[in-house]
Amino acid sequence: MAISEPVVVSQSGAADRLARTWAQPRGFWGWFQNVHHTAIGVRFMVTSFIFFLLGGVLAAMMRWQLVRPEHNAIGPDLYNQLFTVHGSTMIFLFAVPMMFQGFGVYVVPHMCGTRNIAFPRLNAFSYYIYVVGALLLWVGLFLKTGADAGWFAYVPLSGPEFTPGKRSDFWAQMITFTEVSALGVAICITTTILRYRAPGMTLNRMPILLWEKLVTSIMVIFAMPSVMVVSSMLLMDRTINTQFFNPSVGGDVLLYQHLFWFFGHPEVYIIFLPATAIVSTVVAVFARRHIFGYVPIVTSVVATGFLGFSVWVHHMFATGLPQMSASFFTAASLMIVIPTAVQFYCWMATIWHGRLQLKLPMLWIFGFFFVFLIGGLSGVMLASVPLDWQVHDTFFVVAHFHYVLIGGALFPMFGGMYFWIPKITGRMMNDRLGKIHFWLFFVGFNLTFFTMHFLGLHGMPRRVYTYTPEMRWGALNLLATIGVVFMTAGILVFIANFFQSKATGRFAGPNPWGAGSLEWATPSPPPHYNFLELPTVNGREALWEAEPNQPIVGGVREDIPEVLVTNTLDSEPEYRDELPGPSIWPFLTAIAVSIAFIWSIFSPWGIAYGAIPVVITLIGWLWPRGHSPSPRVPEPALEARWIR
Amino acid sequence: MIGFSRVPLLAAGVFASYPGDHSILHPAGPQASNIEWLYWVIFWIVFVVYVVVVLGFMRAGARTYTSADEMLPIMKDEAGDRRASWAVGSAITITVLTLFAVLVMSEITGKKVEGETSKNPVTIQVIGHQWWWEVIYPDPQADQTVTTANEIHVPVGKRVVILTNSADVIHSFWAPSINGKRDLLPGYSSAFWLQIDQPGVYHGQCAEFCGLQHAHMGFSIVAEREDAFSQWKAQQLKPAQDPTELVTVHGRDVFLSHACVMCHTIRGTDAGSRLGPDLTHIGSRQMIAAETLPNTPGALAGWIVDPQRIKPGNRMSPNPLQPDDLQALITYLQTLK
Numbered sequence: 001m002a003i004s005e006p007v008v009v010s011q012s013g014a015a016d017r018l019a020r021t022w023a024q025p026r027g028f029w030g031w032f033q034n035v036h037h038t039a040i041g042v043r044f045m046v047t048s049f050i051f052f053l054l055g056g057v058l059a060a061m062m063r064w065q066l067v068r069p070e071h072n073a074i075g076p077d078l079y080n081q082l083f084t085v086h087g088s089t090m091i092f093l094f095a096v097p098m099m100f101q102g103f104g105v106y107v108v109p110h111m112c113g114t115r116n117i118a119f120p121r122l123n124a125f126s127y128y129i130y131v132v133g134a135l136l137l138w139v140g141l142f143l144k145t146g147a148d149a150g151w152f153a154y155v156p157l158s159g160p161e162f163t164p165g166k167r168s169d170f171w172a173q174m175i176t177f178t179e180v181s182a183l184g185v186a187i188c189i190t191t192t193i194l195r196y197r198a199p200g201m202t203l204n205r206m207p208i209l210l211w212e213k214l215v216t217s218i219m220v221i222f223a224m225p226s227v228m229v230v231s232s233m234l235l236m237d238r239t240i241n242t243q244f245f246n247p248s249v250g251g252d253v254l255l256y257q258h259l260f261w262f263f264g265h266p267e268v269y270i271i272f273l274p275a276t277a278i279v280s281t282v283v284a285v286f287a288r289r290h291i292f293g294y295v296p297i298v299t300s301v302v303a304t305g306f307l308g309f310s311v312w313v314h315h316m317f318a319t320g321l322p323q324m325s326a327s328f329f330t331a332a333s334l335m336i337v338i339p340t341a342v343q344f345y346c347w348m349a350t351i352w353h354g355r356l357q358l359k360l361p362m363l364w365i366f367g368f369f370f371v372f373l374i375g376g377l378s379g380v381m382l383a384s385v386p387l388d389w390q391v392h393d394t395f396f397v398v399a400h401f402h403y404v405l406i407g408g409a410l411f412p413m414f415g416g417m418y419f420w421i422p423k424i425t426g427r428m429m430n431d432r433l434g435k436i437h438f439w440l441f442f443v444g445f446n447l448t449f450f451t452m453h454f455l456g457l458h459g460m461p462r463r464v465y466t467y468t469p470e471m472r473w474g475a476l477n478l479l480a481t482i483g484v485v486f487m488t489a490g491i492l493v494f495i496a497n498f499f500q501s502k503a504t505g506r507f508a509g510p511n512p513w514g515a516g517s518l519e520w521a522t523p524s525p526p527p528h529y530n531f532l533e534l535p536t537v538n539g540r541e542a543l544w545e546a547e548p549n550q551p552i553v554g555g556v557r558e559d560i561p562e563v564l565v566t567n568t569l570d571s572e573p574e575y576r577d578e579l580p581g582p583s584i585w586p587f588l589t590a591i592a593v594s595i596a597f598i599w600s601i602f603s604p605w606g607i608a609y610g611a612i613p614v615v616i617t618l619i620g621w622l623w624p625r626g627h628s629p630s631p632r633v634p635e636p637a638l639e640a641r642w643i644r
Numbered sequence: 645m646i647g648f649s650r651v652p653l654l655a656a657g658v659f660a661s662y663p664g665d666h667s668i669l670h671p672a673g674p675q676a677s678n679i680e681w682l683y684w685v686i687f688w689i690v691f692v693v694y695v696v697v698v699l700g701f702m703r704a705g706a707r708t709y710t711s712a713d714e715m716l717p718i719m720k721d722e723a724g725d726r727r728a729s730w731a732v733g734s735a736i737t738i739t740v741l742t743l744f745a746v747l748v749m750s751e752i753t754g755k756k757v758e759g760e761t762s763k764n765p766v767t768i769q770v771i772g773h774q775w776w777w778e779v780i781y782p783d784p785q786a787d788q789t790v791t792t793a794n795e796i797h798v799p800v801g802k803r804v805v806i807l808t809n810s811a812d813v814i815h816s817f818w819a820p821s822i823n824g825k826r827d828l829l830p831g832y833s834s835a836f837w838l839q840i841d842q843p844g845v846y847h848g849q850c851a852e853f854c855g856l857q858h859a860h861m862g863f864s865i866v867a868e869r870e871d872a873f874s875q876w877k878a879q880q881l882k883p884a885q886d887p888t889e890l891v892t893v894h895g896r897d898v899f900l901s902h903a904c905v906m907c908h909t910i911r912g913t914d915a916g917s918r919l920g921p922d923l924t925h926i927g928s929r930q931m932i933a934a935e936t937l938p939n940t941p942g943a944l945a946g947w948i949v950d951p952q953r954i955k956p957g958n959r960m961s962p963n964p965l966q967p968d969d970l971q972a973l974i975t976y977l978q979t980l981k
Contacts, residue, residue: 076856076956150853156830157813157855162774247831253814254829287708288716292728318816318851319827320808320834323758327751334743341739344697345732352704353724355716369701377690380743384686384750386679386757389824390668393816393851458667459820461851464859471666471847514715544718 017558018529025582033582035120040127041106048097055089058082063481069469079465080148085141087151092178093134099274101185104213110519113198113535114563116579118191121586126184128590133177140170147171155245155256160238169601175231179224186220197571200537207517211298212277215305219266227263240604261312269308275412283347285515286362287354293346300339307336317388326385333383360434364415375403396456402449422512426524427505433497437490444486451476516541585621592617666847668820673839675757675823682753760837762803769807772815772828775857776934790880793921795929796865799873800843809833819848840867856957862935883912884924895976898969927980941974
């Protein structure tokens with residue numbers, strides 16, 4: 001805990017020098033040059049939260065249309081756009097950018113005890129490319145070219161014959177944008193975790209959150225190419241008359257489904273694993289003890305990463321697969337329950353043998369236990385092939401995946417926000433408002449989505465814009481719509497709380513929760529150099545296990561933006577590395593790439609001509625800086641000076 | 645908390661308001677019954693798991709809860725860790741065994757459902773269209789083949805094999821009280837089985853999103869006794885009755901001289917296009933427009949004049965007919981029993 005306040009009076013100029021070295025440009029153009037991970041992380045979080053709100057508005061509109069049988073508020077054309085854009089927004093523009101990119105980019109370098117993320121310009125580029133992709137989808141919606149073939153856009157419905165116009169092209173290209181963004185961030189995070197960890201933070205001492213970010217990043221690297229391939233194939237079918245998915249000339253509609261879900265199911269874990277990372281972190285802090293079962297939890301996370309790639313066919317049981325192959329995927333889908341169960345039991349044991357302080361973040365985690373479990377268990381039902389034949393593509397499934405995604409990601413996300421916002425803004429959130437937010441959201445969520453289980457069992461397929469009174473689905477749908485009111489109220493309370501806390505909240509101090517990981521060793525909000533003195537680590541919870549005279553890292557230059565690179569297994573110091581500073585080129589490159597991508601929707605030549613500005617901006621980006629203040633010193637010329 | 649613990653109560657209330665049999669929990673044949681059995685078995689397993697785990701978390705929290713405002717110091721509890729290892733280990737073992745049991749039961753049920761076959765079934769080909777169902781009872785002799793739409797007749801207690809295909813996009817054939825759903829994929833044909841044990845009319849609906857009118861793509865399965873079924877089939881095999889009255893003759897002429905013939909077939913007349921549903925025996929069907937409207941003169945008139953108002957985006961164009969033409973056309977169509 002004392003790490004942030006150096007005992008040895010460091011040269012009083014050190015802080016100033018670091019602040020100058022790591023300063024990010026200000027002003028309008030400065031905003032586009034900023035490459036610091038805290039700024040980019042916050043941007044990811046704020047932007048994706050805005051899209052969460054927008055996606056929520058679409059959901060409310062859908063619920064309004066379904067409030068009673070034969071309600072005539074919204075026609076089928078708009079309704080189909082609503083659920084397509086809602087699903088795509090929540091998955092591609094909110095859940096992944098928030099849970100993976102936002103939280104990850106912000107917190108990983110802090111947790112590693114370093115001064116910036118690896119490849120900071122690639123990281124900034126990833127943000128801009130994500131924003132353009134997100135805007136593409138939404139501008140499409142406002143121009144009445146909203147995607148309308150569902151968030152997984154099955155062919156041939158999304159193909160050129162059945163969705164003429166540009167609707168599916170906008171959707172497919174949005175996928176490319178967001179996945180390029182996720183891939184870029186995955187590379188930054190993987191490198192940061194493997195190479196930038198503080199000395200002493202061996203793999204065996206890495207916080208569980210870093211393990212999960214690592215596994216998630218690797219999953220992103222393997223899963224995202226699959227969906228980019230399939231969305232590009234769809235785009236080619238639509239723009240240059242390839243016939244990948246045209247069954248009348250031998251194209252294959254199932255190929256699309258395989259490629260999509262090979263990404264689509266790991267995607268669920270790309271959203272869920274960061275959430276369990278938050279849970280593991282928060283549970284340990286508020287049970288006031290080390291997490292029980294570090295090794296089983298880490299093993300479970302890694303196992304989930306592998307198993308996540310072997311369950312995709314359970315989205316396709318109703319296509320009439322041979323029983324034998326379906327059985328394999330049932331077994332795999334049931335098997336993936338085991339690592340999650342292991343984590344659940346470990347959390348329970350941690351609370352059981354700790355001292356529970358039910359502060360706001362922990363309240364949300366308890367909400368997660370109760371809510372996510374319902375989704376997990378209805379998932380066990382869906383893993384069974386015969387049951388899936390019945391409830392697949394019904395409101396039962398809608399209920400299931402909202403329990404999994406809202407229960408499994410949104411509840412931990414709010415827990416994580418109440419936990420980390422004091423670090424980000426430097427001020428505490430209001431406890432009372434936070435509790436009101438929780439209860440409104442909890443009640444509204446269950447009201448809306450629990451009823452959907454019954455609708456599904458009683459035959460209501462998903463994605464229908466209306467239904468007849470004879471089906472007797474009216475009462476349950478009304479209940480589900482009422483729940484939206486509560487959820488909306490809860491979210492509004494949260495937003496009010498956030499702005500109130502930002503303006504007048506109590507100051508948080510560096511470590512308001514007495515937490516153990518390194519991000520709590522810097523002031524809140526952290527300065528751009530993150531740590532005045534780079535920390536070293538003695539155990540899995542760096543601050544809880546710090547010695548009174550815990551050494552710090554010396555010898556890293558303060559006059560240029562330099563970080564310490566350590567080796568992967570034991571995080572022994574290897575060499576110093578100079579990170580690139582602020583630059584406008586990532587932004588310009590993102591614009592050039594965006595032009596090429598969007599142009600390609602309208603003409604295949606867009607890729608050819610669009611490549612020219614991309615190359616130009618890349619040359620600008622990679623142009624050797626004329627002066628190199630210090631040639632990179634190879635190890636072992638740097639011996640980390642252990643001060644004290 | 646609100647979750648599963650209230651299920652029995654809530655379920656009772658909800659089921660009471662569902663006198664209809666359109667539910668996977670009201671099976672009408674062996675396939676759906678087997679799945680319903682599996683549903684309840686797994687339901688009770690996960691229900692118990694839910695209660696146990698939630699109680700576990702509440703007990704754990706209540707046991708160690710402290711209302712202290714300040715964050716407490718970090719504790720070490722190695723004895724607790726050892727005890728917890730045993731508890732967690734046992735819980736995992738139970739979890740694995742339970743999952744294995746679910747797997748085995750699911751496999752057995754799957755085999756049972758797929759095993760309800762027969763060497764001599766009623767064969768029905770269902771072809772999905774945006775947004776209606778073409779239903780064919782194939783026969784080696786072409787003139788013994790019945791073609792109809794949206795209303796499937798089957799004999800009670802006999803095994804029926806459904807051969808699936810799609811004319812355009814992916815649809816999914818689903819009647820919850822009869823069997824699970826099966827996707828109709830363009831470019832693939834597959835077969836699945838069903839059997840209905842009680843006479844009645846069972847509702848079904850497309851379950852795979854298929855475009856603008858996915859919501860209005862229903863069908864019905866009429867299960868009737870063997871003799872009634874044979875009678876129905878014999879009737880369907882006949883070509884359309886020639887109109888005898890003045891008004892029905894006029895109706896037929898309206899049909900043949902307007903856009904109707906571009907898409908529809910009435911066997912026994914010159915209308916032979918297969919883009920839309922076969923109307924040879926339209927008068928015998930309960931519903932029109934893929935279960936969207938009842939087959940009444942009023943509904944039929946509304947549908948023919950402006951189908952885009954009733955089912956926006958569907959493939960049928962509006963037909964602004966003169967009132968007496970429309971009247972005659974409807975009278976004619978109603979005679980096509």
